[in-house]
Amino acid sequence: MRDFRNKIIHNWQILREILEKYRMVGKIIGFTNGCFDILHKGHIYYLYQAKEYCDVLVVGINTDESVRRIKGYPKPINSLEERMVVISALEAVDFVTPFEQDTPIDLIEYLKPDVYFKGGDYKDKAIPEMKVIEKYRIDYKVLVFVPDSSTSRIIERIIERGGK
Amino acid sequence: MFGLFSKKEPSFAEESPIKMTIIEADKWIDIYGYIEKTDKGSIQVYVPLLSQYMSNNLVPITPEKSTNVNLLEAQKDGTVKLFNFDSLIKDIILAEKRIILEKPSKFREKSFGKIKDLLSNFDLEVEMEIEYNALGVPHTQKGKTHRIFHNGISLFTSIPIPPKTIIEVSVRIPHIEYIEKKKDKFTVSVLESKQIEKKKFETVLNFEKIEESLKKYLLEYSLVNQKV
Structure with a gap:
């Protein structure tokens, strides 16, 4: 079984070199991103679906600062390190890397994956990454959204039950 | 793809x-x-x-x-x-x-x-470990090529190298058993050093003296390293 620790690559340049090697031997590189704060069923379905379309799945994870900017306090519940470890332990995930920007545009532009995945809740919505996806002719796939699965919903349930 | x-x-x-x-x-x-x-x-x-x-x-x-x-x-x-x-x-x-x-x-x-045409006209991005030193300078440096082309090589350097500097390069072609002594070396002259980013220059070197057999091995190495 692959050690989750060698899936976490903080340095984008090192990650790009690794991916280039996989590309050289004909592997398809897939990329997705998110906060992945409290892991739930929707995340699992989503990442496993993505892996079906590529050979190497890379997950970009928002840093704590960027989650706070996008989602507001008290998120994230789990720190970046905790979130990266949890996601990297999934068999469907090959590499995990953090990004501090509000959008993954810079990371996509740097890694130039073959396929970019987005969750079904973004279907028909304009996404800021589209420009860079089109520029580099990256395949764009919207994956099936699992209803009633969200980190916010889990937090609400915990609060409703008074933490018991 | x-x-x-x-x-x-x-x-x-x-x-x-x-x-x-x-x-x-x-x-x-x-x-x-x-x-x-x-x-x-x-x-x-x-x-x-x-x-x-x-x-x-x-x-x-x-x-x-x-x-x-x-x-x-x-x-x-x-x-x-x-x-x-x-x-x-x-x-x-x-x-x-x-x-x-x-x-x-x-x-x-x-x-x-055709191999014959490639030998006189190719330019491929390929990394190859090399050792080089400017003529008259005893200190040997290690590096990697960025490109190999029919008329020379390019490599990334941290400082620009003045044009026309003569450099001796030695290589170990890994798929070849043995190359006769001195035939694994070639000399190049600096054409230009283009700045890519801070402290990173692509230095283009043109062949001055190279054995034809070595040039053929460099082409083979460059081609076998391409993506299909």
């Missing part, structure tokens, strides 16, 4: 250069050699630097390991083709510097032009 699946399989001609890549998680190793012989189910590859590869600390090389292979073959019409396939290491005979590969059934291929 890929070359087309090939209907015609390679002939696995003797002495065809081959590169076997083993990737494990975030580590990989490229193993170079040439084909010695083939039979119905296997390919025998001679690997001049096998003991060095075996002692690497990155990826263990063992039988049953999957490997992705690039095979460069000269065609009857004078052109050259690069085949790519997935294979399995069946056996390793360290004392004889041999790796036995399983013969694959599926191939991808990419055609290049």
